[in-house]
Amino acid sequence: MMDLLTFEWRRARSIRTTWITSxxxxxxAVGFAYLGTLAFTDVADVPVAxxxxxxxxxxxxxxxxxxxxxASLGAMAFGHEYRYGTIRLTLTAFPxxxxxxxxxxxxxxxxxLVVTASSVAAGYxxxxxxxxxxxxxxxxxxxxxxxxxxxLTFALLAFGITVLTRNHPLGIVGPxxxxxxxxxxxxxxxxxxxxxxxxxxxxxxxSWFIGEDVARSMxxxxxxxxxxxASGFVLLKRRDx
Amino acid sequence: xxxxxxxxxxxYGRTVAVDDLSFQVRPGQVTGFLGPNGSGKSTTLRLMLGxxxxxxxxxxxGKPLALHAHAPKVVGAHxxxxxxxxxxxxxxxxxxxxxxxxTRKKRVDEVIALMGLESVANKRPKGFSLGMGQRLGLATAxxxxxxxxxxxxxxxxxxxxxxxxxxxxLKYYAxxxxxxxxxxxxxxxxxxxADHVVVIAKGRLLADESxxxxxxxxxxxxxxxxxxxxxxxxxxxxxxxxxxAVSEVPPxxxxxxxxxxxxxxxxxxxxxxxxxxxxxxxxxxxxxxxxLTDSGxxxxxxxxx
Numbered sequence: 001m002m003d004l005l006t007f008e009w010r011r012a013r014s015i016r017t018t019w020i021t022s023x024x025x026x027x028x029a030v031g032f033a034y035l036g037t038l039a040f041t042d043v044a045d046v047p048v049a050x051x052x053x054x055x056x057x058x059x060x061x062x063x064x065x066x067x068x069x070x071a072s073l074g075a076m077a078f079g080h081e082y083r084y085g086t087i088r089l090t091l092t093a094f095p096x097x098x099x100x101x102x103x104x105x106x107x108x109x110x111x112x113l114v115v116t117a118s119s120v121a122a123g124y125x126x127x128x129x130x131x132x133x134x135x136x137x138x139x140x141x142x143x144x145x146x147x148x149x150x151x152l153t154f155a156l157l158a159f160g161i162t163v164l165t166r167n168h169p170l171g172i173v174g175p176x177x178x179x180x181x182x183x184x185x186x187x188x189x190x191x192x193x194x195x196x197x198x199x200x201x202x203x204x205x206x207s208w209f210i211g212e213d214v215a216r217s218m219x220x221x222x223x224x225x226x227x228x229x230a231s232g233f234v235l236l237k238r239r240d241x
Numbered sequence: 242x243x244x245x246x247x248x249x250x251x252x253y254g255r256t257v258a259v260d261d262l263s264f265q266v267r268p269g270q271v272t273g274f275l276g277p278n279g280s281g282k283s284t285t286l287r288l289m290l291g292x293x294x295x296x297x298x299x300x301x302x303g304k305p306l307a308l309h310a311h312a313p314k315v316v317g318a319h320x321x322x323x324x325x326x327x328x329x330x331x332x333x334x335x336x337x338x339x340x341x342x343x344t345r346k347k348r349v350d351e352v353i354a355l356m357g358l359e360s361v362a363n364k365r366p367k368g369f370s371l372g373m374g375q376r377l378g379l380a381t382a383x384x385x386x387x388x389x390x391x392x393x394x395x396x397x398x399x400x401x402x403x404x405x406x407x408x409x410x411l412k413y414y415a416x417x418x419x420x421x422x423x424x425x426x427x428x429x430x431x432x433x434x435a436d437h438v439v440v441i442a443k444g445r446l447l448a449d450e451s452x453x454x455x456x457x458x459x460x461x462x463x464x465x466x467x468x469x470x471x472x473x474x475x476x477x478x479x480x481x482x483x484x485x486a487v488s489e490v491p492p493x494x495x496x497x498x499x500x501x502x503x504x505x506x507x508x509x510x511x512x513x514x515x516x517x518x519x520x521x522x523x524x525x526x527x528x529x530x531x532x533l534t535d536s537g538x539x540x541x542x543x544x545x546x
Binding site: 004006009016080084086088092094239240241 | 316329381
């Protein structure tokens with residue numbers, strides 16, 4: 001397994017796209033953190049200082065650029081391999097496909113977490129330098145696990161969609177399309193089918209974050225993630241490379 | 242290492258691409274893998290490597306590839322000249338694969354030099370020519386110095402000097418006791434390079450024998466005879482060897498199949514017939530291949546309609 005992980009690390013770091021995408025996740029998070037220092041006002045529309053953890057959390061969770069770029073990082077694991085045919089080199093060197101899947105999964109998780117942590121750290125640095133650190137809001141621990149879970153959700157959805165479809169661009173935009181589709185469905189049908197938000201993955205994630213029926217929300221989110229990843233795994237095992 | 246492919250079978254919808262194909266590739270020799278376009282050669286190679294899913298099994302020294310601890314040390318494959326990321330440099334591409342096989346960094350530089358890729362090693366391969374892509378693919382295959390090389394049309398796009406080098410290299414590689422399986426359309430190259438041939442058509446095995454045996458059993462092995470008294474010579478040979486043994490070679494010759502030059506010369510001598518030419522004609526691999534695959538090809542061109 002160490003050979004596979006080493007190989008995956010070399011594969012990921014040897015293309016510029018990985019570094020460029022990671023840089024732009026961090027840059028966009030810093031930009032959104034800066035915007036966060038300007039955006040909060042009180043009821044009288046007077047600017048107020050928002051809590052640091054809220055700004056940092058929003059710099060990832062409320063940042064559509066980061067969503068697409070994190071999805072892009074997730075889609076790269078298999079997307080580039082299928083797009084350029086190198087999957088055949090990989091599967092010749094490592095004929096056990098389950099190992100290849102788990103190595104790519106692990107590397108995607110690690111990269112998404114490192115990039116997210118770096119983004120939050122960079123955002124914190126900006127707030128520190130500009131004198132905008134403000135106590136209050138959610139705890140640091142809550143902010144950390146929520147941004148991490150959010151980043152992993154989009155990176156792994158993209159990872160799963162790419163294995164399923166072997167389509168790199170679809171892997172990148174798939175999670176964003178899913179979030180738009182969910183909003184549209186809830187907007188159109190939510191009043192008629194009140195249970196709808198309860199069974200959709202990103203709504204469930206949102207409910208989980210705000211502490212609404214945590215066990216059910218976690219279960220729904222987890223089940224969707226499992227279905228996407230398990231389907232991808234099965235297809236990788238069964239299909240021609 | 243002996244590679245044994247047993248009952249390989251693959252269908253695409255209703256089309257049978259590989260039909261219950263079994264053969265063995267032995268070490269110490271270059272085995273040519275021949276067949277017309279669409280005969281299933283590439284699919285067979287992918288089935289052997291486990292890249293395509295189908296029936297049958299390929300054993301590498303008695304074990305499936307997935308059960309070997311380090312597959313890159315077992316087999317190096319080159320299936321396509323474009324299997325690389327366009328923005329990963331040639332050197333990075335090889336270093337990445339070296340990590341898969343625990344190959345030392347120095348070896349990467351060795352294969353870069355061996356393949357004549359020094360000048361482009363740090364360039365991105367998106368602008369590589371077909372020939373340059375083939376060299377990078379070959380470098381990938383030999384990187385871990387595997388026991389078996391599996392190459393699909395490796396000479397496509399190579400210049401004559403590179404083809405000559407490839408031929409010598411593969412023969413040298415096989416002479417080290419390693420196993421080499423090469424598919425190719427370049428029959429003249431195969432004739433020089435291969436010791437053994439596996440011929441398929443429509444996914445079925447047509448021949449699995451030494452190149453010499455394949456060529457020797459071709460019906461185009463015959464004896465060419467020319468004489469000023471051709472009619473008498475034809476009658477004499479037909480009288481002794483049978484009517485079907487003789488075919489006309491205008492303007493003044495006949496071809497005698499199933500006989501040696503000694504036999505034909507002896508017949509002419511006994512009948513007092515002067516000869517102006519007596520030549521043994523040996524079939525080429527191309528002739529033997531065309532004879533063998535004549536009935537098995539779906540996509541023949543140049544037909545009379």
